[in-house]
Amino acid sequence: MGTLSFSDLTFAWPDGTPVFDGLDATFGAAQIGLVGSNGAGKSTLLRLIAGDLAPERGSISHSGRLGYLRQDLGLGGGHRVDTVLGIGEIREALHRIESGSVAAADFEIVGQQWDIEERALALLGRLGLHYVADAVSGLDRTLETLSGGETVLLGLVAELLTEPEVLLLDEPTNNLDHLARARLYDVVRQFSGTVLIVSHDRELLTRMDTIAELRAGELRVFGGNFDEYERIIEGEQHAAAAAVRDARGDVRKQSRELVDTRIKLARRQRYGQKMYDTKHEPRIVMRQRKRQAEVSAAKLRNTHIERLDSAEQQLRSAEDAVRDDREIRVDLPGTRLYPGQNVVELTEARLSCGPTVTWRVTGPERIALTGRNGIGKTTLLRRLVETPPSVAWRMLPQRLDLFDPDRTVFENVAAAAPHASAERVRAQLARFLFRGTDSDVAAAALSGGERLRAALAMLLLADPAPKLLLLDEPTNNLDLPSLAHLTQALASFEGALIVVSHDERFLADLGVTRRVELTETGLVEGTLD
Incomplete structure (x- = not known):
């Protein structure tokens, strides 16, 4: 049974910017969803609990071992699966012992973990990584063969192998397909200790016992799940x-x-x-x-x-x-497409991940591109724009890395619309909630939600106006107000939209008119729910 508590927890960044002051909380064995706007300090709180950061004042305590799945695992493709799982050295010692070694050092490394390979393979299989878990040799694979979502699951397996009593998860459903999410939900449900989860995934949050909200430097705990929190x-x-x-x-x-x-x-x-x-x-x-x-x-x-x-x-x-409920409102008549207008076409295009694809997009369709993790959805988006499309297009990448970090928001957006006057750029930025001097902040200093709004402004206000917009997992790491801003901005987009996302609520709010699934054999037309 896990417990987690902190008392008078206070933290500020080195430049003196306060994050929170005097947080107090105690959590028993339960599933707790930690919510709050981008920049409120959710990931910072997890890092403090994990010991990555030191508090300015106060104390943190927890029972047993602590596991921590970070938002960004920072793993390169050359890493081996067993290294990521933290069992590489133990496996090597096991194999030496199996080959006849009687060295005391090998037995000391193994300790009581004689079944570590079986446990690792069982957990990998439970989370759907079957082609890694099918044989012991799967632990020798390198990460080039895994998608972003599969790498997240691999990181979770690494934490579970340590048998923690307290588990910290930072945006664990990012890049996960529907089946992978369902498996993760099941793991969280069966975890017997304390789970503290930072997430924007509504379905995951509705499965929580408790919601804790970070707002204005204070922590408030609500009994019940996310639906109850919203009602309150x-x-x-x-x-x-x-x-x-x-x-x-x-x-x-x-x-x-x-x-x-x-x-x-x-x-x-x-x-x-x-x-x-x-x-x-x-x-x-x-x-x-x-x-x-x-x-x-x-x-x-x-x-x-x-x-x-x-x-x-x-x-x-x-x-x-009263909470800030400002809305993005922008007119985008320059993005208009007409029914039947040709947008982009792929014919017998073979993707590096296997499938051969033929696909034609016409008119102002709103298309959800789905498929299991690792099937090649991001690769397909890239092939579409290599064709090239017959209309102006823009892509919103997962990492929102569109900016020159040394330029301000205004300078980045103005560079994407070189024929627009400074007055028009600032007026449009104000509609994306960058008012007054807000647009003169350096892009490198933006929070997650601000970064999204600035990226949307760059794409939607570009010259020429995009008539094809491709969004690759746009809801990753976004708080709920930022999700609302994304939906609001896209409401006035009148061109063709192709979005890769596993967030069903977001797809419904977006008004998807067509679903297409990428499979091992190609594209399959789906049905709208």
């Missing part, structure tokens, strides 16, 4: 919006009353001065009354100023409780 947040946002309306009404009321009070006081002052000037009463009495009137007026004025200040403070507090 929606209710709070309705109440917050009502509070803002009430607070704005009170500010208007207090502003009017302050104006009315100042008018009344001004009239009294004029009347008092008139009485003083006409000297209907003794001067000493007039002066006393004037002082009393000034004191009374000051108290009345200050009372209304304080009420207005209080109302404005209440409004600020109410507005702080």
Whole structure:
């Protein structure tokens, strides 16, 4: 049974930028989904728990062994499977012993792990890596034969082999096909310790026991799964919006009353001065009354100023409780295609991964390209644009590496649209939520969600406007607001869209009109759900 806790956990980056201050939480054996916007510190929190980073203040404790599947495993193609699994040295010692070695060092390396190969193969098979797990020799393979999704699963197997009691998973479903996701869900469900998962995968999050949200440097824990979390947040946002309306009404009321009070006081002052000037009463009495009137007026004025200040403070507090739900709204008439218009065509094109493909895309279709991990979907996208297409096209790669990191957002987008005026580029960037000086930030300093919006701006505002857009796993590592921004931006795209994604919710929101599956024998037309 695993446990994980941290107390007064505080961390800031070397430049002084705070991430969180005084986090406290305790988790028992359960599945916990960690959510929050890009840049909120979710991966940073996992790195602190794993010991990759040192906290500025506070403590972290957990029971038993800890496993940590990172977002980026950083593995090159030359690595062997058994090395990635961390069992290469043990296997070599086992094989020497099987060949007759009696060296004490070999027996010390093996320890109690005489069945390590069988355990590794069983876990590989359980996660669907059958062509690695079919024989012991599969552990000698190098990673060139594995897709990105299969490499993620391999990393998970490596962590499970250590038999952890606490398991940290950072975006574990990235690049996984439907079957692989189902297997991962099953592994998480059967894990008996504590699992803390950073993910944007709604289906995975709905399987969690608890949702923990990082927001504005604070951690809030919600009992129940992601559906329950959304219901709570929606209710709070309705109440917050009502509070803002009430607070704005009170500010208007207090502003009017302050104006009315100042008018009344001004009239009294004029009347008092008139009485003083006409000297209907003794001067000493007039002066006393004037002082009393000034004191009374000051108290009345200050009372209304304080009420207005209080109302404005209440409004600020109410507005702080409302979450930022800004939307991308952009018109893209230059991307329009017409039914039947030829876009791109492949004829008997043989992919390096095996299949031979014939494919024709016409008109403003929205196509979901599916297929198992490693089948060659990314390769097919590249072959499509090598043809080349008969219309202007752009591709959104998985890593969003479209930018010159030394240039600002504005400079990168302006370079993609050289004939557009600076005013037009900035106006369009504002629609992608880069307002004012936001567009003058260097591309290298962007968060994940900002990077996505900047990439979309580069693609959709390019000159000439793209009429074919190819998206390769665009939802990887995106928080839920960024997913919404992606869908909003693509709503006004009127060209042909081909998207590789295993996110069914995203495909449905995108309005896919056609499904095509890449198999070992070629392309197979699918049906819409």
